[in-house]
Amino acid sequence: MDIRAQLSGDVAALTEAIIACESVSGDEKTLADAVESALAGLSGLSLHRDGDTIIARTDTGAGQRVILAGHLDTVPLPTTAGSRGTVPPRWEREQGGDVLYGRGATDMKGGVAVQLKLADDVAAHLEAGGSLDRDITWVFYDHEEVEASKSGLGRVLSSVPGLLAGDFAVLLEPTHGVVEGGCNGTCRFEVSIPGVAAHSGRAWMGENAIHGAAGLLRVLQDYAPQTIGVEGLDYREGLNAVRIHGGVAGNVIPDSTVVEINYRFAPDKTEEQAHAHVYEVLSGAGITRDQVRITDSSAAARPGLEHPAAKAFISAVGGEPMPKYGWTDVARFSARGVPAVNFGPGDPLLAHTDDEHVSADALRACHEALHRWLLGDVL
Template sequence: MNLNELTQKLIDIESVTGNENEVINFIEKYLTDEGYDGEIFRNEGGLIVSSPSSNPKIALVGHLDTVPIDENQKIVSDEENIYGRGSVDMKAGVAVMMKTLLDKNKDVIGVFYTAEEGSSEQNGLNFLMDILKKDFSIELAIVMEPSSLECQLGCNGSLNANLDLVGISSHSARPWMGENPFFKLNKVADYLSENEIKDFDIDGLIYKQVVTVTKIQGGVANNVTPPKISMNVNFRFVPTFSSDDAENYIKDELEQFGEVTIKNIATGALPNKNLGMISEFISKTGLDVTPKQGWTDVARFTDEGIPAINFGPGDPLLAHTSDEFVNKNEILESYEILKKFLEST
């Protein structure tokens, strides 16, 4: 199978989070059948693929799961593009990893993991990271997330908080007997219109800090004013913020409107563009360098002291969409960029 055929085959294997076994089986069998003579280690987190006689210093990293398939998902491919759930995020990147491993470069290890699209606790790297740190001396992790063939550095942190706008319920025919929290939404909306997006320059890269509402719930019956309105506030904070910084910031900003409960936090990663192998990757590939707007597992590797970048085929703006697709030439180009870099390292 060529790269396009391999990408299509991976897309055809449904692997929504929690259902990755079939695609793991396929990758393991494919590498073996194609003559890969290294070690293939498997546990509940996924696969680690490496040459037994080497000490690889570069990890190619890709998650195998996808978000659920849209009932209107476009799946018919054409001469230029491959369509389907996971084409961009990130079956094309996984295909490039598989082909690169077959080149048998002894500096390279492959990490195929599960449940990136699920909760942080589910993430397959939780079961693989200790092994990677114990058995290997990785100097650069290339997370094959779609990057439009840019070298995307660092990533935002992510915080989810519950904001309760508390009122006093009443009969809907006598709303003056209570206090409807609906009207407090105006103040939240006014705040967000002024503060939803802020730009921060970090190492010459512009990261956007974002505070936005993603869910709203309220009401108990058609004839009762709501006792409270609850909303999920998602805060994508800049890489310079610690988890404490992010929590304190969102509480300071939102407690003027209601009760704030922090649900979860994942810190981001600094770009580190002048650091060792990251700097070498940038200089040798000549790729455009941009900030990663969003959270990726680059943050996990950075937290573990392993320099990491985002690089892979596909437009990240198409991820999770009903018309998700990846350009065939971009798949091949990403493979060739990696091959050239690895041969020069």
């Protein structure tokens, strides 16, 4: 796929081209190749590749370095008949303007398109003899929508951390075009419910493990999630069963069931405190720790909006900051002492939905705000 020809045009058309390249987690190579090829044609940038993660950098000697980061992968395509948020994308004319439907429109190929468009802007600025107040690192990475251990960003931060050193980072996750500070943490658990197998015609000889999950599910259903204020922003938590599996045949009483649970926790907690909270809740259903296995865990990030770089960014792009309810890679940067915020086009509530979409106006407004911040002029 050739997206190089789209760079000098409308960022909305560029977004369409990027969505058209399907890149469900684990299948990012084609899009990563296209991004690398597009960036290779720009002057003033050095390129580095690690698997399906692409990094581009300016090195002008400016006194500050900022990072623009976005992931190339999406969640799987919707399976519901008639879903519009799929691949290939399509434009629809709606009240208020043109709207682009397709998987990744908000999460986060719109943001990736803005990143690429800004790379073209900066290259043209440098080629024309312009200077930069901030050197810039762009990172386009793989495997964000799956377990943290597979993250391309995490891989590069561990293996070649110098490539992603900086003074401030912006994650172009969907935020409705306003700054979202910090992020909730996330952890996942598998809870095993034991039973005793038997012929379903003689069910009294066994113990049904699926039925045995009822107490756990009731506790989760009755759980009242908190809203917790951190540095002036209110973060909503959530503790939910997200998957359940068990049973071997239609005539066998199941002898085991596994309930998968996801806890989204506010940045007032460490991962260890979040795990302890889940264990405490599960104990109310008679679940012991030896029945629980942690399968994934990522720390939350505090907002950090009082940092000078964050304050300057907010002043440049405008708007009233909001909390980020989902987990994003601001947490990885924050853990390494790099202040980071979320700022990107599209409604975050549409991420992962069957009708995922973004407006052309939102894409253009995000691009214009970041162009103004980086280059100081108005498009």
